[in-house]
Structures are given as structure tokens and as C-alpha cells.
Amino acid sequence: MHRLIEFIKRIYVLVIFLLLEVGALWSYATSSSYAEAKILSRTTIVGGAISGTITDIGHFFSLPDQNRRLTARVAELNEELESMEMQLLEMGMDSTAMGIYEDGDHHFRYHPARVVSMTTNRKHNIVVLDRGTVDGIARDMGVITPDNELVGYVVSCSEHYAVVMPMLNTDFSTGGRIVDNGHVCVIRWPGETRYEVEAVELSIYSEPKRGMDVEVRSERLPVGIKVGTIQEYALNTAKSAYSAKLRIAADMATLDNVLIVENTHYGEIEELMKQVEN
Amino acid sequence: MFKNISYFWLALSLLVVQIFILDQLSIAMWLRPMLFPLIVILLPMEWRTIWVLMVSLIVGVVLDVSLGGAGLYTATLLPLAVVRSTVMYLTTHRSVEHGDQTALLSRMALRQLMIYVGAMLLLHHALFFWLEAMSVALLWQLLATILFSTLLSLIIAWPIVRLFISKIVR
Numbered sequence: 292m293h294r295l296i297e298f299i300k301r302i303y304v305l306v307i308f309l310l311l312e313v314g315a316l317w318s319y320a321t322s323s324s325y326a327e328a329k330i331l332s333r334t335t336i337v338g339g340a341i342s343g344t345i346t347d348i349g350h351f352f353s354l355p356d357q358n359r360r361l362t363a364r365v366a367e368l369n370e371e372l373e374s375m376e377m378q379l380l381e382m383g384m385d386s387t388a389m390g391i392y393e394d395g396d397h398h399f400r401y402h403p404a405r406v407v408s409m410t411t412n413r414k415h416n417i418v419v420l421d422r423g424t425v426d427g428i429a430r431d432m433g434v435i436t437p438d439n440e441l442v443g444y445v446v447s448c449s450e451h452y453a454v455v456m457p458m459l460n461t462d463f464s465t466g467g468r469i470v471d472n473g474h475v476c477v478i479r480w481p482g483e484t485r486y487e488v489e490a491v492e493l494s495i496y497s498e499p500k501r502g503m504d505v506e507v508r509s510e511r512l513p514v515g516i517k518v519g520t521i522q523e524y525a526l527n528t529a530k531s532a533y534s535a536k537l538r539i540a541a542d543m544a545t546l547d548n549v550l551i552v553e554n555t556h557y558g559e560i561e562e563l564m565k566q567v568e569n
Numbered sequence: 570m571f572k573n574i575s576y577f578w579l580a581l582s583l584l585v586v587q588i589f590i591l592d593q594l595s596i597a598m599w600l601r602p603m604l605f606p607l608i609v610i611l612l613p614m615e616w617r618t619i620w621v622l623m624v625s626l627i628v629g630v631v632l633d634v635s636l637g638g639a640g641l642y643t644a645t646l647l648p649l650a651v652v653r654s655t656v657m658y659l660t661t662h663r664s665v666e667h668g669d670q671t672a673l674l675s676r677m678a679l680r681q682l683m684i685y686v687g688a689m690l691l692l693h694h695a696l697f698f699w700l701e702a703m704s705v706a707l708l709w710q711l712l713a714t715i716l717f718s719t720l721l722s723l724i725i726a727w728p729i730v731r732l733f734i735s736k737i738v739r
Contacts, residue, residue, distance in 0.1 A: 307619065307622060312644060317640070319644055415702065462598070
């Protein structure tokens with residue numbers, strides 16, 4: 292008994308430290324989807340399955356609304372397709388021209404996915420999707436909403452889950468382009484509000500205006516993916532470039548169904564870039 | 570008693586500076602100075618680890634509640650309390666044993682003191698940023714954040730350390 296008391300006396304600080312540390316880490320790990328997702332994607336498939344089940348239940352109750360939106364979108368796309376076919380016929384395009392058009396646009400594959408968990412209140416927000424490497428998902432693929440609005444890029448994948456770095460992450464950066472005049476810029480998030488991102492390094496000749504749309508310009512996504520709309524703009528102090536605040540097109544707080552975009556030529560582009568860099 | 574009150578005021582000042590000034594600054598993504606580890610680092614070396622642990626817990630909880638750390642601040646401050654003596658020994662070859670260790674920090678050479686404070690800050694920042702990122706995917710960015718933030722923290726902290734030790738601890 293005396294030895295036991297002596298032993299406890301010797302290690303009680305360590306025991307208290309371990310208890311407090313485990314408690315703090317547990318609190319942190321379960322506090323945000325980011326921390327949770329990182330742990331889930333690395334250590335426990337069971338945890339992922341549980342989280343997925345909970346989301347499934349939530350999703351089940353929102354199915355009617357989702358179905359209505361998806362059906363509306365399908366109808367819209369069908370109409371668009373029909374109208375384009377009609378236009379092509381009217382223009383009398385020959386088969387060669389059509390072939391080039393199709394080749395150019397058909398190296399993007401779309402994988403539907405659902406949001407398992409996400410965070411929007413941190414500087415390093417993330418989104419976890421229920422698709423992983425077994426579904427053909429890989430790092431660097433783009434993620435968009437069904438309405439062609441940018442969400443972010445896949446940064447890591449486990450077998451069944453993918454972690455996306457959304458625009459609302461201070462590490463996020465991608466190329467952008469003003470739709471009206473084609474001037475390019477860099478899109479990033481200054482970490483201030485979840486409704487706005489920044490378009491920086493806009494040429495002084497770009498003449499930005501309030502209400503202009505900005506889309507993504509990246510080899511990872513097709514053209515026409517909207518980032519947001521210019522709300523404010525100003526020249527930088529050196530008067531060498533414009534910076535603009537963009538109202539984000541996608542409603543990041545209510546993300547549910549998304550599309551993961553795969554550029555089947557991305558490997559080739561990456562290889563070329565590496566050669567140039569070397 | 571006067572000394573203990575001084576430690577209390579130091580802790581309070583550092584918490585206020587951290588919460589209302591340093592945490593509101595956004596100098597750069599990889600430059601995030603943190604001064605609050607000084608509260609643990611500068612505690613008297615003769616204090617028993619359990620008391621240092623309790624102080625770390627209180628400071629950690631205050632920061633977690635104020636800054637929404639959800640345990641991150643506590644989880645990164647607690648190890649400092651436990652490894653303080655070891656870091657002191659490893660960096661300055663001074664062993665902290667039971668006995669008269671009063672004002673040990675004030676008796677250290679400036680270089681030794683800087684190494685000790687720097688090592689403790691580096692340890693804290695490494696733990697903090699790694700836990701926050703929970704990834705080594707952007708390893709260089711993580712390392713740069715740890716290194717530059719530690720450096721900036723040390724630059725800001727050094728005058729405070731000097732002033733506190735010379736005026737209060739001595």
C-alpha cells in the first residue's frame with residue numbers, strides 16, 4: 292500500500308497532464324468539421340461511416356427539395372442542349388468542326404458528390420465529400436455546385452472521402468477572369484467574411500465595374516464556372532493594379548450536392564508544367 | 570506576494586495584448602505572433618510542475634473561450650508546463666532540482682535566457698500550427714509559418730522578458 296501511494300505520488304503530475312491533454316485534444320478534435328475531417332480521413336473509416344450515416348439521415352429529410360432542384364436543373368440542361376443542337380444545325384457546321392468542338396470540351400468528367408461535413412467559421416475552412424479514391428477522385432480536382440459556381444479544390448482523399456479546400460480558406464488561391472473583358476486576376480480569401488473573396492492583381496486596364504462577373508480560369512475546371520460578382524474595387528497603393536471584392540456566387544453555408552470535376556488531361560498538363568519548371 | 574501579483578499582471582497584460590491586438594492583426598498568413606506562452610515560460614522555475622500545469626490550464630481555457638480555440642490553446646500550453654525543466658536543461662545545461670531555485674531566470678546569462686525562451690516558443694508554435702493544420706501536405710508553408718512566427722514572437726517578447734526579469738524577478 293505504501294509503495295502504491297509512493298508510485299502514485301511519483302506519477303500523479305503525469306497522469307493529470309495526460310488527462311487534461313487528452314481532454315483538450317478531444318475537445319479540439321470534435322469542435323470543428325476541419326479537425327474532425329482530418330482525423331476521420333486519416334484514422335478512422337468507422338468514424339467516417341458514422342458521420343456519413345448522420346448526414347444521410349439529415350439528407351433523407353431534404354430529399355424532396357433536392358429532387359425538385361435537380362429535376363429543374365436537368366430540364367434546364369435539356370433545353371440548353373436542344374437549343375445548341377438547333378443552333379449548330381442552323382449554322383450548318385460540318386462534321387469536322389463539330390468533332391473539334393466535342394474533343395475540346397469533353398475532357399472533363401463530372402462526379403456527383405454530397406457534403407458530409409463542412410466549416411465556414413475558421414480561417415482554414417474545409418469541406419468533406421462522400422467520394423474518395425475508390426470513386427476515382429484525386430487531389431487537385433475542382434469542385435462546383437450544380438449551378439456551375441466554384442466551391443474549391445480537392446486537397447486530399449481517403450478511400451471513401453475527399454477533403455476540399457473551399458474558397459473560404461486563407462490558403463486558397465486560383466486564377467480568375469472578368470467575364471466581360473477577359474482580364475485575369477488571382478482569387479483568394481482574406482479571411483474576413485464568408486460572403487466575399489478578393490480578386491487581386493487585376494490589370495489597371497481592366498476597368499472593373501460593380502456587377503461584373505468573375506469566372507475561374509484554371510486548367511482544373513472548364514470555362515464558365517462563376518466565382519462571384521464585383522462589389523467594390525480599388526487601385527492598390529502603388530497604382531499598379533486593381534483589387535476587387537467579389538460577392539461569392541455559391542451559397543457556401545448551404546452546400547449539399549456538388550460536382551467534382553475531373554480534367555482527364557490534367558496529368559498531361561502537370562507533366563508539361565514540371566518539364567518547364569525543371 | 571508582490572512577485573505573485575506581478576505574475577498575475579503580466580499574465581493579464583499578455584492575454585489582453587494577445588486577444589485584442591495580436592490576434593486581430595493579419596500581417597501575413599505565415600506571420601502570427603503569440604506572446605501568451607510567456608506566461609508559462611516566465612513562471613518561477615522553483616514552482617512545482619502541478620501548479621505550472623494548473624496555470625497553463627487556466628490560461629489555455631481563457632484563450633480557448635475568448636478566441637474560439639475549442640481546446641487548441643489548452644492542448645498546446647499544457648505540454649510547455651511539463652517540458653519546461655527539460656527544455657531548460659537541454660538548452661542551457663542548468664538542471665532544475667528541488668532546493669533554492671528562486672530567480673533562476675534572472676541569474677541566467679542573456680544568451681542562455683534567449684535560447685530557453687526561443688526554444689520554448691518554437692516548441693509551442695510548432696505544436697500549435699501543426700495541430701491547427703493537422704497535415705503535412707503543405708510542409709514548407711507549415712515550416713515557414715512556425716519559423717517566422719516564432720522569430721517574430723521572440724522579437725516582440727524579448728523586451729518584455731528583459732523588463733520583467735530585471736524589474737520584477739530580480
